[in-house]
Amino acid sequence: MTEPVLRVRGLTKKYPGVTALDQVDFDLRRGEVHVLFGENGAGKSTLISIVSGAQRPDGGTIEAGGRAVELSGVAAARALGISAVFQEFSLMPTMTVAENLVMGSEPGRFGFVDRRRIRRLARERLDEFGFRIAPDRLVETLSRAEQQMVEIAKAFRPELSVLILDEPTASLTDEEAERLFALVEEARGRGIGIIYITHRMAEIRRLADRVTVLRDGRLVTTVPGDTPDEQLINLMTGRVVEDLYPELPVPGTDVVLAARGLTTFDGSVRNASFELRAGEIVGFAGLMGSGKSAAARACFGLERVDSGTVTIAGQDLTGAKPAAVMKSGVVYLPSDRKQEGLFLERPLRETVTLPWLRRAPMSTGPLLRPGRERAVAGDMLRRMQLSPADPERPAASYSGGNQQKGLLGRALLGECTTYLLDEPTVGVDVGARVTIYERIVALARAGSAVLVVSSELPEILHLCHRVYVFSHGQITAELTGADINEEMILRHMMHWGEPAAKDIA
Ligand SMILES: Nc1ncnc2c1ncn2[C@@H]1O[C@H](COP(=O)(O)OP(=O)(O)OP(=O)(O)O)[C@@H](O)[C@H]1O
Numbered sequence: 001m002t003e004p005v006l007r008v009r010g011l012t013k014k015y016p017g018v019t020a021l022d023q024v025d026f027d028l029r030r031g032e033v034h035v036l037f038g039e040n041g042a043g044k045s046t047l048i049s050i051v052s053g054a055q056r057p058d059g060g061t062i063e064a065g066g067r068a069v070e071l072s073g074v075a076a077a078r079a080l081g082i083s084a085v086f087q088e089f090s091l092m093p094t095m096t097v098a099e100n101l102v103m104g105s106e107p108g109r110f111g112f113v114d115r116r117r118i119r120r121l122a123r124e125r126l127d128e129f130g131f132r133i134a135p136d137r138l139v140e141t142l143s144r145a146e147q148q149m150v151e152i153a154k155a156f157r158p159e160l161s162v163l164i165l166d167e168p169t170a171s172l173t174d175e176e177a178e179r180l181f182a183l184v185e186e187a188r189g190r191g192i193g194i195i196y197i198t199h200r201m202a203e204i205r206r207l208a209d210r211v212t213v214l215r216d217g218r219l220v221t222t223v224p225g226d227t228p229d230e231q232l233i234n235l236m237t238g239r240v241v242e243d244l245y246p247e248l249p250v251p252g253t254d255v256v257l258a259a260r261g262l263t264t265f266d267g268s269v270r271n272a273s274f275e276l277r278a279g280e281i282v283g284f285a286g287l288m289g290s291g292k293s294a295a296a297r298a299c300f301g302l303e304r305v306d307s308g309t310v311t312i313a314g315q316d317l318t319g320a321k322p323a324a325v326m327k328s329g330v331v332y333l334p335s336d337r338k339q340e341g342l343f344l345e346r347p348l349r350e351t352v353t354l355p356w357l358r359r360a361p362m363s364t365g366p367l368l369r370p371g372r373e374r375a376v377a378g379d380m381l382r383r384m385q386l387s388p389a390d391p392e393r394p395a396a397s398y399s400g401g402n403q404q405k406g407l408l409g410r411a412l413l414g415e416c417t418t419y420l421l422d423e424p425t426v427g428v429d430v431g432a433r434v435t436i437y438e439r440i441v442a443l444a445r446a447g448s449a450v451l452v453v454s455s456e457l458p459e460i461l462h463l464c465h466r467v468y469v470f471s472h473g474q475i476t477a478e479l480t481g482a483d484i485n486e487e488m489i490l491r492h493m494m495h496w497g498e499p500a501a502k503d504i505a
């Protein structure tokens with residue numbers, strides 16, 4: 001129990017202009033879940049990328065199983081029993097699930113390609129986890145959650161001694177997350193050491209044996225897993241966070257957006273009626289695939305509408321293109337930052353300003369004013385607590401949570417009447433969330449209608465005036481006031497629409 005499976009001393013990693021890790025010490029024991037906790041950009045992903053062989057450090061030593069090791073690459077780390085699931089996935093998009101699972105994890109063992117054998121092995125792997133994914137599918141056709149499952153199945157290997165998971169539940173349903181927790185607990189029982197990165201306090205409560213807190217690339221401390229939330233947040237931010245959620249303003253009554261009997265072409269939303277009012281924050285709750293995101297997308301012209309209507313500011317915009325919906329004062333924040341929004345190789349500034357470039361103050365008539373564009377982007381990103389606070393760096397060089405702040409900054413820049421925000425705080429640290437919640441409330445106070453689509457229950461409970469609960473494509477409840485509580489929401493989230501006879505029996 002005392003002999004660490006992994007010991008890191010003085011680990012240092014520098015990027016141009018940033019010391020991502022500064023002399024960090026870290027130990028991982030056999031059979032423990034060790035959470036890495038820290039603000040966005042604190043160095044968590046950098047630490048695990050070095051320990052898993054994906055990057056080389058600029059200084060420091062790593063010992064695995066009591067011996068000093070040089071991790072020349074991911075394969076070298078794998079050979080030592082160290083395996084990671086990264087925040088940004090590493091699957092080959094144009095290969096099948098089976099090829100990724102079997103060949104990726106066991107290079108060289110398949111001299112000539114025995115497709116049937118590869119399929120069978122992949123099928124067995126996926127079944128072991130209860131993941132329902134066909135081994136023949138190409139990775140590029142998978143949803144984010146499905147890719148995550150393949151990554152997880154790939155990382156779990158029989159000879160594993162260290163398992164590393166970077167925000168693994170970010171795109172899983174509750175049910176899938178439960179299954180992952182069970183797997184993690186089982187791995188812990190087998191003596192595997194697990195490094196687990198999360199911003200979710202509930203996951204720390206559920207899994208952590210110890211927590212190591214990083215701040216600005218430095219080790220703050222390592223504490224027991226049952227350290228209270230407030231204390232962990234205090235260690236992480238260096239300040240006391242009193243209230244996560246600001247007080248809500250009194251909502252207005254004017255309907256800004258109304259959907260009636262909305263049904264999408266693919267059936268992801270069926271007969272949904274809802275409305276957003278000026279000065280109001282409305283929540284869409286539901287499991288992944290319940291239709292809550294699809295309903296928001298349909299309002300913005302991103303899902304094909306089969307029947308029903310979407311009216312915005314009194315105008316029928318059913319089936320209109322996103323550009324037309326934007327013209328009527330609506331802005332949309334996608335939940336998947338990689339696929340739908342970031343220009344990875346370009347300065348983050350461009351991601352923020354692009355949709356708004358032709359408006360004042362960034363343009364005067366047909367003329368773009370680059371100086372003003374820089375100022376506007378810089379100002380917004382400062383307010384979002386971007387770190388490092390330099391919008392000229394490429395988007396790809398920011399940590400996951402900081403990329404999210406960039407996208408959210410873009411959405412908030414629009415000065416619109418209606419905001420459709422899908423998972424606005426995914427991957428954002430607790431401290432920066434406070435700022436984001438304050439911004440969202442400020443939008444409502446200024447009279448905008450705000451939709452928050454969220455799989456974070458606390459966000460739905462504390463940030464919303466009114467909540468629609470989705471299940472299997474349908475709205476199963478509309479809740480206000482004291483009815484917005486955990487029990488009510490969960491009950492309606494599990495609801496199957498029309499009760500079937502067998503449910504009554
Ligand atoms: N490829 C890169 N080029 C330049 N800087 C980088 C690169 N990758 C990370 N950084 C910087 O290193 C620091 C640590 O980033 P890291 O991704 O480790 O943070 P993190 O703790 O995982 O944050 P998050 O919670 O947002 O995922 C940040 O300042 C980040 O901007």
Ligand SMILES: [Mg+2]
Binds near residue numbers: 044046166399400401
């Ligand atoms: Mg990270």
